[in-house]
Amino acid sequence: MKIKSLILVIVFFVLPRLSIAQCAMCRAVLESQDDNSMAEGINNGIVYLMALPYILLGVLFYLVYRKMRS
Template sequence: MLVPNISEAQCAMCRAVLESEGSEAAAKGINNGIVYLMAVPYLLVAGLFFFIYKKMKA
């Protein structure tokens, strides 16, 4: 139950920093970080399934 509140607070903090700086480079950096954080679990699961498939095929 506490995790959504922490996530919400972090999101608001990121928004406040980006609004106060007004730098487009900082916004791009935050967006790239979000993409990396979102993509890594999918890549790990895909790699796991690839190795399982390879093991089952052999």
């Protein structure tokens, strides 16, 4: 059980790095600028906003599962 939990945590930390993406409008604006740090910041913000609900749902389902099991 501990190994599965460890693998799940690792996947949650690796997955955002694999899913770097932007909407078309943000990409057009950010590509016109010379500074790439702002584009990376926007990418990270999008990924965190996308990942947070999945993490919260995962924690909720785990707590419900643990409560039902005991």
